[in-house]
Amino acid sequence: MRDDEAHLVVDYFHSRSPEDLATMGVDPVKIPEAAAWNARLREDFAQPVGERRWHFVVWEIDGNTVGHSNIGDLVRGQHGTMHLHLWRTEMRAQGHGTALVLASVARYFEVLDIDRIYCQPNAFNVAPNRVLFRAGFEYLETVETVPGFLNYRQPVTRWRVTRGMAENTPPTLGKKQ
Numbered sequence: 001m002r003d004d005e006a007h008l009v010v011d012y013f014h015s016r017s018p019e020d021l022a023t024m025g026v027d028p029v030k031i032p033e034a035a036a037w038n039a040r041l042r043e044d045f046a047q048p049v050g051e052r053r054w055h056f057v058v059w060e061i062d063g064n065t066v067g068h069s070n071i072g073d074l075v076r077g078q079h080g081t082m083h084l085h086l087w088r089t090e091m092r093a094q095g096h097g098t099a100l101v102l103a104s105v106a107r108y109f110e111v112l113d114i115d116r117i118y119c120q121p122n123a124f125n126v127a128p129n130r131v132l133f134r135a136g137f138e139y140l141e142t143v144e145t146v147p148g149f150l151n152y153r154q155p156v157t158r159w160r161v162t163r164g165m166a167e168n169t170p171p172t173l174g175k176k177q
């Protein structure tokens, strides 16, 4: 993602319905003020990839920007935690998620010095849990926690994929038959 696209992430969270935020377990009062958040993201984008706090990838379908994934909580040489967001609700539940997650995972392992990626969606949020399963992540556990700085305390499902697992993902995995 380019730094002049950071505002798309900010706009996305600021334009979500209360129901959408609840499905994701996002606490509306924790969403940072738009200008300050945009500036914080752009400041991070200006750092060398290996020193950034987060790494973002844009999701495109047929040349249109439709969402993003990002990875944070990076511990270099070890792991990070990824997030997934199709911005346009009309694009959801059409089978795009798994391919977008597989491409994001491949990109993170390509550019970041990590050997495993975690993802921990709200346990009741069906779509990301299904997508992670389809993308070859392994289920670890269901725990109650505050999974991110935008979230309140909630049950989450913890999933993990390792570099080796991702490299060995059969090309047919994730594709609906």
Ligand SMILES: CC(C)(COP(=O)(O)OP(=O)(O)OC[C@H]1O[C@@H](n2cnc3c(N)ncnc32)[C@H](O)[C@@H]1OP(=O)(O)O)[C@@H](O)C(=O)NCCC(=O)NCCS
Residues within 6 Å of the ligand: 023, 024, 083, 084, 085, 086, 087, 091, 092, 093, 094, 095, 096, 097, 098, 120, 121, 122, 125, 126, 127, 128, 130, 131, 134
């Ligand atoms: C999570 C997300 C990226 C998944 O992408 P997607 O393209 O919608 O997912 P898919 O269409 O590939 O669906 C994957 C599976 O979830 C199911 N699913 C999708 N949306 C669903 C919904 N609203 N309710 C129930 N099941 C749903 C699909 O039927 C499919 O199931 P299957 O594997 O049994 O066939 C997308 O839904 C999204 O951005 N959601 C809002 C943001 C979010 O919740 N992010 C997670 C925060 S970590």
